Amino acid sequence: MEKEHNISAQADSATFSPKPVIDIHNLKIGFDNVPVLRDLSVQLFERENLVILGKSGSGKSVLIKCIVRLLNPDSGTINVLGEDVTGMSSRELAEMRKKIGFLFQSGALYDSMTIKENLEFPLKRIKKNLTQKEIDDEIADVLEDVGLSDTLNKMPSQLSGGMRKRASLARTIVVDPMIMLYDEPTTGLDPVTSNEISELINEVQEKYNTASIIITHDIECARATANRVIMLKDGEVYLEGTMDEFEQSADELIQSFFKPIKMSPHLKI
Amino acid sequence: MKGIGPVIKKIPKLPDVKNRAIRLSENAIKKTQKANRFFLEVGEFNLFFWLTVKASFSRHFEFKEFLRQCYLVGNKTLPLISITGIVIGLVLTIQSRPILVEFGAESMLPGMVALSIVREMGPVVTALICAGKIGSGMGAELGSMKVTEQIDAMEVSSTNPIRFLVVPRVLAATLMIPILVLYADALGILGSWAGANIKGDVNIVLFTTQAFSAIGFMDLFPAVIKTFFFGAAIGFVGCFKGFTAGRGTESVGKAANESVVLASLFVILIDLVAVQITDMLL
Numbered sequence: 001m002e003k004e005h006n007i008s009a010q011a012d013s014a015t016f017s018p019k020p021v022i023d024i025h026n027l028k029i030g031f032d033n034v035p036v037l038r039d040l041s042v043q044l045f046e047r048e049n050l051v052i053l054g055k056s057g058s059g060k061s062v063l064i065k066c067i068v069r070l071l072n073p074d075s076g077t078i079n080v081l082g083e084d085v086t087g088m089s090s091r092e093l094a095e096m097r098k099k100i101g102f103l104f105q106s107g108a109l110y111d112s113m114t115i116k117e118n119l120e121f122p123l124k125r126i127k128k129n130l131t132q133k134e135i136d137d138e139i140a141d142v143l144e145d146v147g148l149s150d151t152l153n154k155m156p157s158q159l160s161g162g163m164r165k166r167a168s169l170a171r172t173i174v175v176d177p178m179i180m181l182y183d184e185p186t187t188g189l190d191p192v193t194s195n196e197i198s199e200l201i202n203e204v205q206e207k208y209n210t211a212s213i214i215i216t217h218d219i220e221c222a223r224a225t226a227n228r229v230i231m232l233k234d235g236e237v238y239l240e241g242t243m244d245e246f247e248q249s250a251d252e253l254i255q256s257f258f259k260p261i262k263m264s265p266h267l268k269i
Numbered sequence: 270m271k272g273i274g275p276v277i278k279k280i281p282k283l284p285d286v287k288n289r290a291i292r293l294s295e296n297a298i299k300k301t302q303k304a305n306r307f308f309l310e311v312g313e314f315n316l317f318f319w320l321t322v323k324a325s326f327s328r329h330f331e332f333k334e335f336l337r338q339c340y341l342v343g344n345k346t347l348p349l350i351s352i353t354g355i356v357i358g359l360v361l362t363i364q365s366r367p368i369l370v371e372f373g374a375e376s377m378l379p380g381m382v383a384l385s386i387v388r389e390m391g392p393v394v395t396a397l398i399c400a401g402k403i404g405s406g407m408g409a410e411l412g413s414m415k416v417t418e419q420i421d422a423m424e425v426s427s428t429n430p431i432r433f434l435v436v437p438r439v440l441a442a443t444l445m446i447p448i449l450v451l452y453a454d455a456l457g458i459l460g461s462w463a464g465a466n467i468k469g470d471v472n473i474v475l476f477t478t479q480a481f482s483a484i485g486f487m488d489l490f491p492a493v494i495k496t497f498f499f500g501a502a503i504g505f506v507g508c509f510k511g512f513t514a515g516r517g518t519e520s521v522g523k524a525a526n527e528s529v530v531l532a533s534l535f536v537i538l539i540d541l542v543a544v545q546i547t548d549m550l551l
Contacts, residue, residue, distance in 0.1 A: 065421075068425050070424065070425065094429075095427070097426070098427050102425040104418045104421065106418050108417060108418040108419050108421065109419075110414075110422075111419070121423075121428070125427060126426065175426070
């Protein structure tokens with residue numbers, strides 16, 4: 001009876017505890033004998049927005065590039081949806097990448113294609129059974145979600161920075177990924193557009209039930225999107241917690257992210 | 270004691286020896302790093318070649334992109350090739366005519382010019398122009414795609430960038446450059462007729478008949494075959510340099526520049542090999 005009770009308790013805990021969709025263990029990577037990530041272990045759970053903060057050069061972007069194997073780690077394991085990507089063949093990797101959306105810092109829209117062609121490109125290659133009508137409908141839906149319905153036949157060079165980011169986000173979500181990786185989604189944008197992008201990240205999570213890693217050093221973006229925050233320093237996890245815990249931390253490095261910039265007295269008019 | 274003094278002075282001071290040793294070792298390290306970089310690039314080049322060949326035989330051929338590249342390669346260079354073709358024929362005729370007149374062999378002018386255009390001048394000059402125009406274009410385009418993470422984005426969306434970007438470009442260059450060469454050859458002969466008419470009066474039918482009667486199968490065939498290799502080399506080098514560009518914007522210009530230099534070098538080396546092989550066969 002006791003045994004049965006334990007099993008049912010285990011079953012309950014299994015039902016309620018969130019499953020990790022990404023499980024990284026002891027990840028190490030370096031360039032030219034300079035270590036960038038040192039024994040890094042991170043987990044991302046279902047339907048969670050994990051914000052990774054850190055100064056430039058702390059290894060944030062390297063981490064998400066290792067997850068999709070744009071960079072090959074020196075050692076460690078990266079389990080994505082239960083499968084270790086570090087040992088995958090190129091064919092297995094291509095299958096795995098279909099489940100991951102990656103928003104690049106620069107947007108990375110294809111210059112020589114219109115916005116419609118940019119969205120068609122992954123859609124035709126990942127969802128091969130769709131008819132042209134279904135493709136057009138999906139593209140129209142996604143562009144409406146990101147507020148860019150009228151840009152269908154425009155070239156990326158005709159769009160503003162914020163619009164390019166949104167178009168890039170549309171290209172990423174059009175294939176219904178299970179995991180989203182955002183590489184500094186608000187960098188180079190004005191505060192209003194940054195807020196719009198942060199809201200879009202939350203909308204994507206709600207509508208598509210994605211789990212997301214958001215790499216940023218924009219505190220407002222982190223505040224708006226984070227369920228959990230990790231700070232990296234010198235390739236290691238420096239602190240992990242909620243946004244409130246970070247804001248209340250007395251640690252000097254953490255506080256340096258939240259403090260307003262002090263103006264030099266010599267610059268005052 | 271007096272005799273020992275000069276001997277002691279000749280011995281270099283200890284810090285000098287140390288500095289010299291440091292300089293020597295630094296030079297040795299620099300040279301080793303240079304050699305390492307060279308061998309690394311040769312390795313990358315071979316790997317890229319193998320991946321391109323492998324992707325060329327893949328089931329999913331990007332036919333639409335291949336046609337687009339064919340149009341771009343042909344369209345981009347057509348005006349330049351037209352002018353060059355006519356000028357080659359014109360210049361060759363104007364320069365050769367006085368010598369041939371001196372030896373009383375003016376009637377050999379159409380055949381001689383046609384042979385030199387078809388066998389050597391047409392293919393090599395056209396290929397060198399294409400190396401400059403197409404090679405640099407491919408290097409810069411792919412280099413800028415690399416810098417702006419577009420190639421990474423392609424890879425992340427489960428598309429093999431070599432299959433989509435490299436294979437159509439290399440095949441388009443391989444197919445279009447022989448066509449451009451034949452077009453330049455034809456215009457060269459036309460230019461030659463125009464050149465012959467500057468100081469004389471030659472009928473176009475007579476001129477072209479004499480020109481074509483001088484060209485045999487073994488003149489045209491090896492010349493056309495080598496242009497396929499020129500095209501493949503230009504396309505491949507342009508794509509390789511673009512793909513292996515660094516991360517900064519400066520590297521885009523560098524990739525374009527290196528594409529032209531390396532593609533031109535390849536054209537000349539392939540021509541050398543082709544001439545040797547043709548010479549052995551004839």
